[in-house]
Amino acid sequence: MHGTKMVSSKPKYRSTADKFIVKPVTAFYIFTAANLLAAFYAPIQDCDEVYNYWEPTHYLNHGYGLQTWEYSPDYAIRSWLYISLHAVVGKAGSLFLPSKTAEFYFIRTVLAIICASCEAELFSTISKALNPRVGIMFMMVMLSSPGSFQAATAYLPSSFAMYCSMLGMSSFLDWRGGSKTSSGVMWFGIGGLVGWPFAAALVLPFLLLEVIMAYITQEGIEFVRLVLGGVIRCTGIMLLQLAVETFFYHKPVIVPWNLVRYNVFSGSDRGPDIFGVESFDFYFRNLLLNFNMWMILAVLAAPLIALQFLISSQATSRFTLMRSFFYTFPFYMWLFVFTMQPHKEERFMYPIYPFLALNAAISLHTLLGWVGNSSPTSLAGKVPATIKLLLVTTSVILAIDAGLLRTIGTITAYHAPLQVYQALQDPKLMKPSDTICIGKEWHRYPSSYFLPHGARAKFVKSEFNGLLPGEFTEAKIGFGFFPGTWLIPSGMNDRNIPDPSKYTDVKHCSYLVDFAAPGSNGTYREPNYIADESTWEKVKCVAFLDASKTGLIGRLLWLPELPIIPEKYRRKWGEYCLLHRRSMDGG
Numbered sequence: 001m002h003g004t005k006m007v008s009s010k011p012k013y014r015s016t017a018d019k020f021i022v023k024p025v026t027a028f029y030i031f032t033a034a035n036l037l038a039a040f041y042a043p044i045q046d047c048d049e050v051y052n053y054w055e056p057t058h059y060l061n062h063g064y065g066l067q068t069w070e071y072s073p074d075y076a077i078r079s080w081l082y083i084s085l086h087a088v089v090g091k092a093g094s095l096f097l098p099s100k101t102a103e104f105y106f107i108r109t110v111l112a113i114i115c116a117s118c119e120a121e122l123f124s125t126i127s128k129a130l131n132p133r134v135g136i137m138f139m140m141v142m143l144s145s146p147g148s149f150q151a152a153t154a155y156l157p158s159s160f161a162m163y164c165s166m167l168g169m170s171s172f173l174d175w176r177g178g179s180k181t182s183s184g185v186m187w188f189g190i191g192g193l194v195g196w197p198f199a200a201a202l203v204l205p206f207l208l209l210e211v212i213m214a215y216i217t218q219e220g221i222e223f224v225r226l227v228l229g230g231v232i233r234c235t236g237i238m239l240l241q242l243a244v245e246t247f248f249y250h251k252p253v254i255v256p257w258n259l260v261r262y263n264v265f266s267g268s269d270r271g272p273d274i275f276g277v278e279s280f281d282f283y284f285r286n287l288l289l290n291f292n293m294w295m296i297l298a299v300l301a302a303p304l305i306a307l308q309f310l311i312s313s314q315a316t317s318r319f320t321l322m323r324s325f326f327y328t329f330p331f332y333m334w335l336f337v338f339t340m341q342p343h344k345e346e347r348f349m350y351p352i353y354p355f356l357a358l359n360a361a362i363s364l365h366t367l368l369g370w371v372g373n374s375s376p377t378s379l380a381g382k383v384p385a386t387i388k389l390l391l392v393t394t395s396v397i398l399a400i401d402a403g404l405l406r407t408i409g410t411i412t413a414y415h416a417p418l419q420v421y422q423a424l425q426d427p428k429l430m431k432p433s434d435t436i437c438i439g440k441e442w443h444r445y446p447s448s449y450f451l452p453h454g455a456r457a458k459f460v461k462s463e464f465n466g467l468l469p470g471e472f473t474e475a476k477i478g479f480g481f482f483p484g485t486w487l488i489p490s491g492m493n494d495r496n497i498p499d500p501s502k503y504t505d506v507k508h509c510s511y512l513v514d515f516a517a518p519g520s521n522g523t524y525r526e527p528n529y530i531a532d533e534s535t536w537e538k539v540k541c542v543a544f545l546d547a548s549k550t551g552l553i554g555r556l557l558w559l560p561e562l563p564i565i566p567e568k569y570r571r572k573w574g575e576y577c578l579l580h581r582r583s584m585d586g587g
Contacts, residue, residue: 020124021132027139029122034143035112035152040105042150043414046347047443052078053086053155054104054447059203059472059484060087061094061103065448066457066469067484069492077262079255080248080485081241082157082194099425104449108153115152115159118166122354125170126361129257130324131366137361142354142398144403146410147541151350158350161199166193166354172206181210181223185230186237191351197256199351200298201337205329234357239457246366250486272343274496275466283335289406289556290346291356293399297367298359301328304366317445318446324362331355368392402557409558413545416576421450422511423540423578430455430511437509440526441576445513458504460512462526467493468502510581512536517546517574529579536579 022030044050051068059065060083070078088105092168093106127135142148151159168187171180184206192200207227214223238254246254249423263272289296295587308323334352338344371388377537424430432454438445442463448457459468470491479487491499506512514529522528529536547555559565 001211006208010297017293017539019132020127021136022123022139024120024124024127027123028116030139031116031119032113033122034149035116036109038149039108039112039153041411041415042153043410043418044154044444044446045150045410045414046154046156047231047445049154049156049348050445050447051331052133053083054449055469056083056472057081057087057090057107057155058100058448060084060482061090062100062448062453064456064474065472067472067489069467069494070467071249071472071485072492073249073253073488074492075258075262075494076245076249076253076255077259079157079194079241079245081244081255082160084244085194100449100451100453101422101425107155111153111155111159115163119354122170123175123559124165126358129173129175130362134356134358134365137364138354138357140354140400141291141294144400145291145294145353145357146403146406147287147349148353148357149407150290150410151267151353152346154348154350156347157194157196158199160195161191161351162353164188165199165202165540169206169327169358170205172210178515179210179222179226182229182233185227186233189230189234190237193234193241193256196351197227197260202330202334202351202355203327205333209323209326248482248485250507256482270494272341277342278344280339283339283349286346287349287356288337291360292402293395294360295356297363298331298356301359301363302332304363308366328359328362329353331359342583364396405557409556412558413555413571416542416544417444417446418450419542420540420576420578421446423435423456424450424452425510427452429539429580434512435504435508435509436513437504437506438513439506439529440464441513441515458509459502460506460509461503461524461572465498466496467498470499470502511539511555512579512581513577515544515574515576515581517524517572518573530577532577535582538580539578539580541575541577543573546574 049344052070055063055065055067056071056078057069068078069075070339089110090103090107094100094103096170097106119139123135124138126138132145147520151162153159164187168184168191171184171187174180184208185203187202188203191202192198211221214220242252242254245255262270284295292482304323305325305328309318309325331352334349334355338348371392424436430436430452432452435456436451437457437458437460438459442459442462442464445457448455451457456471470489473487473489475483475487491501493499515529517523520528522531530538545555549569551568553559553569554571559569559571561570
């Protein structure tokens with residue numbers, strides 16, 4: 001009976017707003033400000049974001065765009081429901097915005113606000129359910145980390161899954177007025193169905209904790225009822241998705257299953273591994289770069305809680321520690337599962353960024369509690385308070401500064417494509433009949449939103465030897481709404497086999513975008529177009545980091561261009577240029 005009483009005692013929430021160190025509405029404004037900076041300055045780091053999400057959105061709103069094989073009805077592994085949600089936002093913005101580029105940033109702005117809302121909601125719940133200081137530390141990690149900066153406004157299903165994961169975790173943490181299990185299941189389900197199906201697995205540790213609690217409190221029937229409530233809501237979302245996908249693909253399609261089947265059950269000549277594999281330690285290195293000290297603290301969360309559990313003598317405290325242990329588990333589960341996969345990409349970690357931040361906050365709060373122990377019999381109590389304060393403050397400031405320097409470094413090093421293409425907004429430059437070509441820089445193309453209306457992007461042959469996107473069909477008469485979504489395109493395959501029809505001859509290019517490092521002569525397939533001044537004239541050039549000649553420190557962090565910086569640490573630059581053909585008769 002004693003154990004039953006212990007578990008059924010729900011967390012006591014503070015009822016007055018002044019118990020918050022930072023009020024939730026203030027946290028929302030702070031998160032929004034940080035995310036808006038990301039919306040306007042964060043470079044697009046993944047070409048999948050452009051070709052699989054921005055381009056289909058551009059097709060729905062403007063009638064043309066580039067199409068990847070994933071959107072062919074033969075494969076149908078991308079969700080038109082997810083695209084439609086963003087297309088509606090963009091269409092609304094286009095009613096009062098002057099250009100497609102402004103529409104691009106409007107969509108990003110809306111994503112920034114949505115992400116800030118989710119972050120503020122989770123911050124509020126953590127502050128009430130765990131500890132206000134843990135909430136502050138969570139906010140500090142999310143605000144100072146380059147990973148969070150990049151993921152906040154990325155137009156990717158993994159970012160959408162991150163939003164939903166924050167709301168799902170908040171629901172499971174929030175016991176005010178009773179368990180929110182149904183809402184938690186629903187949010188994780190939406191993240192998996194509409195966003196990225198694998199992210200739905202993040203609900204499992206929370207459900208396991210609920211099962212244990214239901215067993216101890218003998219409330220199994222109530223637990224089943226709540227889970228079924230969440231499942232029913234997810235079923236409604238799935239039916240809506242089925243209806244939307246059927247409308248666009250012109251056949252019943254369960255996109256989440258198609259995606260799982262391709263990535264897990266497609267065989268050796270298909271699946272994600274054909275697009276590249278990474279070493280075992282890829283995610284550890286990546287998370288250390290994007291979260292520095294916070295990553296180390298996140299890994300330490302469960303061991304620290306376990307140690308506290310062993311030395312704690314109070315039953316209530318031990319129960320709280322048990323709950324906290326389960327809250328840290330999604331991070332470990334996700335990191336382990338994806339580390340085991342050969343194909344690795346940075347965006348695959350986006351859904352667990354809030355979990356990493358929570359783990360780090362719990363660890364930091366625990367360590368500060370031990371360090372702050374003033375008992376003369378403890379090791380920490382023998383260290384002067386001034387020394388302890390100095391060590392803690394220095395560590396936190398260094399972590400925050402390292403994160404900010406990396407964020408600034410990324411922006412200044414790789415923002416050039418967004419700047420160069422904006423030059424095309426000048427109405428004197430490009431005519432609708434003009435073609436802008438991309439060679440080796442195809443993976444940095446920021447989308448058709450940066451081209452004047454009617455202008456098309458074309459690919460010229462480079463050293464890349466995989467399958468490039470084609471174009472959505474623009475057939476209209478007799479084909480109904482959005483024929484490009486259901487007519488089967490030519491030259492598509494799911495094995496990354498190149499299709500020659502995706503390329504155009506460079507002599508047909510009115511404009512061309514290229515990058516060249518100092519002293520680069522290029523190759524036969526990737527000539528130095530910038531140096532060919534007899535054929536091409538520069539319209540706009542912006543400095544772009546030459547990673548091959550820049551040292552490790554310069555690639556990782558922003559360093560000022562000052563004489564006192566040793567040469568080996570300075571960042572080296574190339575030119576990222578928009579070029580215009582001097583004469584369309586040449587070639």
